[in-house]
Each structure stands twice: as structure tokens, then as C-alpha cells.
Amino acid sequence: MSLTDRDGTPVHWNDYLKSGNRIFIGSNAAVPNALIQDLIDNSSQLHDIETVHILTFSDNVWAEPRHKELFKVNSLFIGGKNVREAVAAGRADYTPCFISEIPTLFRENILPLDAALIMVSPPDKYGYCSLGVSVDVVASAVKSAKYVIAQINPNMPSTNGHSFVHVNQIHAWLKQSQALPEIPEPELDPVSERIGQYAALLVEDGATIQIGIGKIPAAVLRYLAHHKDLGIHSEMISDGIIDLMHSGVINNRRKTFHKGKTVVSFCIGTQRLYDFVDKNQHVEFYPSEHINSPVNIAKNDNMVSINSAIEVDLTGQVVSDSIGYQFYSGIGGQVDFIRGAWLSKGGKPVIALPSTTKDGKISRIVAHITEGGGVVTSRGHVAYVVTEYGVANLIGKSIRERALELIRIAHPKFREQLLTDVRKNYWVPEYQDNTPTSVPELGTIELKTYTFKGDPFILRPLGPADERKLQEFFYSHTKETLIMRYNHHATQMTREKSCNLVSVNQHKDLALCFTQRDHLGEVIQAVGRYYFIEATNCAEVAFVIRETQRSKGMATTLLLQIIKIARKRNLSKLIACVRRDNAPMLKVFENAGFIRGYSDDFDEVSLSLTLTKQ
Known part of the structure; x- marks a missing residue:
């Protein structure tokens, strides 16, 4: 096949191009390789043609060293065979630009196009060809270029949307079948x-x-x-x-x-x-x-x-x-x-x-x-x-x-x-000395999604970056909640204290939280933790739930997760001290199998759960 005009009359590339012109080359899976090869084979006395394109899945022969006298490559997105090497070697240029702004470069003649070399489907009965799998910046190149030269490929799909080019917009074409490049689905690691x-x-x-x-x-x-x-x-x-x-x-x-x-x-x-x-x-x-x-x-x-x-x-x-x-x-x-x-x-x-x-x-x-x-x-x-x-x-x-x-x-x-x-740059204060650690017992994905009464929540480990969120959580509590949790009316959660509570060595101790987030933030709704006691190979468990989130099952869910992790870590026992008047929390522990024991403090109930492997 040879290059012809719309009437089928053979034409030559010199009818549309001259040395020093700038041409656009079709994008992604729609690179008109046969058309480009025809240009190379019939370039005659043409020199220094600047090629402009984005990513091209192709052999990109125009970027090979042997064609450096014919083509000067200007890539708006680097990729594919030869192009990256050409840029690295200085034989090609890279022009950074947002994809959304590339049409402006063409339209405003910042990068005026003398010709657009594109690939299209065969025309339908109304005379419309489709740009097929690559409309992207090709559509703007078609509108802006002085000449549109197309490879008509019967393998090009006809896609819907604003993808059509009428034959009267095409100045010359080459009818040549070409398989579209295929990229198989990757094997996941x-x-x-x-x-x-x-x-x-x-x-x-x-x-x-x-x-x-x-x-x-x-x-x-x-x-x-x-x-x-x-x-x-x-x-x-x-x-x-x-x-x-x-x-x-x-x-x-x-x-x-x-x-x-x-x-x-x-x-x-x-x-x-x-x-x-x-x-x-x-x-x-x-x-x-x-x-x-x-x-x-x-x-x-x-x-x-x-x-x-x-x-x-x-x-x-x-x-x-x-x-x-x-x-x-x-x-x-x-x-x-x-x-x-x-x-x-x-x-x-x-x-x-x-x-x-x-x-x-x-x-x-x-x-x-x-x-x-x-x-x-x-x-x-x-x-x-x-x-x-x-x-x-x-x-x-x-x-x-x-x-x-x-x-x-x-x-x-x-x-x-x-x-x-x-x-070294003073972004982290000296009291913040623990690096984040993971909780491998939660599995490879440390975020767990739960729904309580129709609302979504996330269970995850507390981390050093939660310092401010934990402060906010503390100051959301009522006086009664603070007394139940700390056995006195705590009035302040300093940055240092909050940092200490979230900078947990999760391999030794454990600190989990339930959070709720919208698209702009995350709020702690509940915290459950244990403190490891090495001398007895046991841990003391504590919880606090935001008042508005109680009676939904968060404490029970946290406790069951803590028990599961403690068993995996081969702890012998979990213990807890709960105020005698905190009936809801006592019920949570006892429902999980904790047994009441002796307490030196009449206002508190001591509970324990002996752990066995499961």
C-alpha cells in the first residue's frame, strides 16, 4: 500500500512535510507504525523533523540513533523502547506538562503541529473513522495540525464518545493492517x-x-x-x-x-x-x-x-x-x-x-x-x-x-x-523516641473493617502519629468517663503524655483503636490496650470508649481481639481492674470469661482470664 489522498491519488510525503517541521505521533496503543515506516522509507531529502508525542507502546523506531538526522524527538511523557534511552543520551528532549494542558500547547501554537500522524478505524457508512483505543491528546492534535495523515487499520476498534474523525478531516492515508500491542494482566506478588x-x-x-x-x-x-x-x-x-x-x-x-x-x-x-x-x-x-x-x-x-x-x-x-x-x-x-x-x-x-x-x-x-x-x-x-x-x-x-x-x-x-x-531537622521532639511498630498477629493487613449499628469503623494499631487524635479523644470524655478509666478526675493530657501512650512498642505491649473517618479526617472512637508484665508473663487490660459509641459492641470486639493476640504471644494470663460501679465494663469482661478475684481496693474489682493455646 502507498500513501494516497482522499480520492485515492498517490501522494508523497514532500507534499505535506518539509525539513524542520514538527509532527505529532499517535499515542499509547495507537502508534501508526506502518505510517511512520513509510515516512522513513520515503523521507527523500527531509531532515530534522521534530516528533512530539506522549507514551507510545511501540518499537519507537524514530528514536533510534540511526534516524537522528531525520527525527528530533520531543517526548511529553517518556516511556517505551528507545525513547527513554534517547532522552538519557541527549538525543531526545523531555518536555514536562500536565496531560490536561498538552492540548493548549497545540491549540495556542506553543508547539504548532505541521502534521498529525494517527491511527484510525476504517470509516463507517457515514464517513466517520474512530480514534479507537487512544483519543487522549490525539483528538487535539487532529484539530490543531495543518495536515492529518492517518493509518487506516481494520484491527482498530470503533469506540464511542468523542472519538470520531470524518474522512474530510484527513488529508492523506495509508491503509495497512496492524495488530495492536498487548499488555497482559500482571502476576501479583x-x-x-x-x-x-x-x-x-x-x-x-x-x-x-x-x-x-x-x-x-x-x-x-x-x-x-x-x-x-x-x-x-x-x-x-x-x-x-x-x-x-x-x-x-x-x-x-x-x-x-x-x-x-x-x-x-x-x-x-x-x-x-x-x-x-x-x-x-x-x-x-x-x-x-x-x-x-x-x-x-x-x-x-x-x-x-x-x-x-x-x-x-x-x-x-x-x-x-x-x-x-x-x-x-x-x-x-x-x-x-x-x-x-x-x-x-x-x-x-x-x-x-x-x-x-x-x-x-x-x-x-x-x-x-x-x-x-x-x-x-x-x-x-x-x-x-x-x-x-x-x-x-x-x-x-x-x-x-x-x-x-x-x-x-x-x-x-x-x-x-x-x-x-x-x-536532624527538629521536626520530631526529643520525647518522641519510639519508631512505629506493627502488630503482626493482626495479619498482613493491619486495618480491619467493622460495622456497628450500620456505621463503618476501622480497627487498627495506635501509632506515634495519633498523638493529637488521642488528645482530642481524651478531651471528649466526660468527668464520669475519666473517673471510670483513671480512677480519678484527670484534667490534662499533655503532648508528652499523649505521645507516650501512642508510641507503643507493639511487639511487647499492645494498643488498638477503633476509628471512624470521612474523606478529610479520622477520629478515635475507642481504645483498648494491654501492658505486658514480664515477671509473670501476663498483661493488664484497659479500655475506654467514646460516650456516643457505647453499647455497640466495640469493647467486646476489642477485648476478643486482645485475647486472641495474647494467646498467639503465649501469655499466661490477662488481668484487669475495673471500678465496682462500672457495671457495663464488668459485664464485657465477664462475658469474655474473666473471673472476679480478690482486690485490695474495695472500689475496684480484680478480674483475670487464664489463657490456653487454641
Whole structure:
């Protein structure tokens, strides 16, 4: 096949291009490889053609050293074979830009396009071709370029939405079949599985989500299988959404923008996905300036944005486009969706990453950004950070609190050094000397969800970053509650005291809490703990429940969990001292099998439970 105009007349590339022009190359899974090869084969006397593109799943032959006289590469998002190497070698440029703003570069002639090389489906009976699996910034390139040159590919799906280009918008074309690149669903490892479980806990029924591709997104989607009425407003989708749409988990019913539709700008996956989106009325493709607009994203209530990172420092700064001085990817749509989720009613911006590099030798939660690393998402934009060790909530947190939250979800072998490093900058006071520890007996996922009288709660370990929350919990108590818990009317919970109570060595003692959160905060509703007595291999148990949450079963649930953990730790006995007039708490202990014993204090009842392995 040769390049022809709309009338079928053979044309030459010199009819549309001259040396020094700038061309756009189609994105993601829609790279017109045959068209590019035809340009290379018939380039004649053309030189120094600037290529502009985002991520391209292709051999990217234009970025090979042998074509450096013909092409000058300018990547707006680095990735794929040859491009990253070309940028690193200085043969190619990287221009950072939000995906939502790339159309402006074309439209305002900041990066004027002489031609757009794209891939489309064959025209329908009305003369419309579809941009198929990649509408993203391709749509804006089509509108802005002087010439549109297309590869008509019968393997390109015809997708719905704003994905159509009429044949009268195309100046020349090459009819050439090309298989779309396939990226199979990744095999999940234990780290990705745990991150997926934690991230899924942040997604409530009825939420609208944005998610990418890779192990962590695949794991998140796996653990959304039992959610209800989810929606999709995402830059991209992959195979993971297919089964969720078939099962009705993703039905878009409760969306508040594009209700009833899964909306995206591109997709990448296997042939199963490409077949799924072909003429699918329930999936619509829109340009990046529409999908990635933070204003439009925010029109979705309960928008949850889940993005990845290379590293996060202890103030919350996110590096995601470079490894030190080496540019690795790009800004992409991360900031667009994080900002949109922040502005959404009930929205949650989430950064998810493993706690270490693949070899486990380097922490990805860092005291300071690696030299040369670039901040893509500022500390002001970050809300939640997730690793395989939990969820750090940074909303409204001071630098000191952020550091403690992030240290808690760092890999345990790096926590002590991170605390030492952060102390050099006086973010952590001297009395705060314990690094966060885990409660392995809770399992790999240390957050447990419970429902009491229809309301959701989370059971988790207390941690050093809970200092202020525990203070607030203390000052919420009535005088009667304080007397019941402390046997006197305690009037103050200093920072030092609160810090001591939350900075627990969870491998020795134990401190659990029930919390309740909305999209902007977390409130402690109950605390249960035990203090280990080494001399007798036993522990003393204590509880306090917020007054408004009593009679729901929290104390019983906490006590049963504490008993379970104590048994696993081979403790011989649990003891408790409860005021004689605290009938509800006495009942909780006795229902759990505690037996009353002798007490030196007439106002108190001593109880004990002998533990046996189960």
C-alpha cells in the first residue's frame, strides 16, 4: 500500500512535510507504525523533523540513533523502547506538562503541529473513522495540525464518545493492517496484593475511581470485587475493569458526572479489552482536556484517584517522573486527578507505592528527595499514601505528624533511620523516641473493617502519629468517663503524655483503636490496650470508649481481639481492674470469661482470664 489522498491519488510525503517541521505521533496503543515506516522509507531529502508525542507502546523506531538526522524527538511523557534511552543520551528532549494542558500547547501554537500522524478505524457508512483505543491528546492534535495523515487499520476498534474523525478531516492515508500491542494482566506478588487491599479500603461503595496499569492497579481492582455501584472516570482503563463491569460492581449508577458511563481517554491491555470496548455503548472515550480537567473530575462525588510514585519524602512530596537526575516517565495525569479528587465532594487522592525498591535495599519513603529528583505532586496536594505496611493519612497533618505517619508505613528496617534523619531537622521532639511498630498477629493487613449499628469503623494499631487524635479523644470524655478509666478526675493530657501512650512498642505491649473517618479526617472512637508484665508473663487490660459509641459492641470486639493476640504471644494470663460501679465494663469482661478475684481496693474489682493455646 502507498500513501494516497482522499480520492485515492498517490501522494508523497514532500507534499505535506518539509525539513524542520514538527509532527505529532499517535499515542499509547495507537502508534501508526506502518505510517511512520513509510515516512522513513520515503523521507527523500527531509531532515530534522521534530516528533512530539506522549507514551507510545511501540518499537519507537524514530528514536533510534540511526534516524537522528531525520527525527528530533520531543517526548511529553517518556516511556517505551528507545525513547527513554534517547532522552538519557541527549538525543531526545523531555518536555514536562500536565496531560490536561498538552492540548493548549497545540491549540495556542506553543508547539504548532505541521502534521498529525494517527491511527484510525476504517470509516463507517457515514464517513466517520474512530480514534479507537487512544483519543487522549490525539483528538487535539487532529484539530490543531495543518495536515492529518492517518493509518487506516481494520484491527482498530470503533469506540464511542468523542472519538470520531470524518474522512474530510484527513488529508492523506495509508491503509495497512496492524495488530495492536498487548499488555497482559500482571502476576501479583504479595507486596502488590497488600497495597491493593489497603487502597481498596479507601474506596467506598458508590465511589468513582481513576486508576492506571500495572501490578498495584491490578491488585486494587481485584480487591474491589465485593464493592457496589462503582463508577469509572479515568485517564485509562485496562483488562481489570472488564470482569467488574460484567459483574455489576462497576455500573456507574451513582456517578454525578457522565452518569451511567465508564469514561476514559485511552485503554491499553490485551485483545480481550480491545474487543470489549469495540462499539461498547457503556464505555465512552473523550479527549484529555475533558477527562483530565480537574474541574470535570471534581464533578464526580466521592472521586478516588489512585496513582503511583518513585519516592515520597517525609513531608509528603511525591517524585514520580525521575530517578535522581534520570528522567523516567512524565507528569502525565497524576496532578490533574489528584487535584480533581481533592476538589470532589468526598474525594480521596491516593499515592500507592511499595515501601522499597525491588531488591529491598532502598526505602522509597525517604527523609529527603534524592538529588536531582523532581517533585510532581506537592506536599500540599497529597492526602493518602499507601504501602504494603498501611495507609498514611496526611490530611491536615503538620510536618512532624506527616513524618510519623509516613515512617509508620515505611519498611520496618528503615524506620529507625528515618526517625533519626528527620530529627536532624527538629521536626520530631526529643520525647518522641519510639519508631512505629506493627502488630503482626493482626495479619498482613493491619486495618480491619467493622460495622456497628450500620456505621463503618476501622480497627487498627495506635501509632506515634495519633498523638493529637488521642488528645482530642481524651478531651471528649466526660468527668464520669475519666473517673471510670483513671480512677480519678484527670484534667490534662499533655503532648508528652499523649505521645507516650501512642508510641507503643507493639511487639511487647499492645494498643488498638477503633476509628471512624470521612474523606478529610479520622477520629478515635475507642481504645483498648494491654501492658505486658514480664515477671509473670501476663498483661493488664484497659479500655475506654467514646460516650456516643457505647453499647455497640466495640469493647467486646476489642477485648476478643486482645485475647486472641495474647494467646498467639503465649501469655499466661490477662488481668484487669475495673471500678465496682462500672457495671457495663464488668459485664464485657465477664462475658469474655474473666473471673472476679480478690482486690485490695474495695472500689475496684480484680478480674483475670487464664489463657490456653487454641
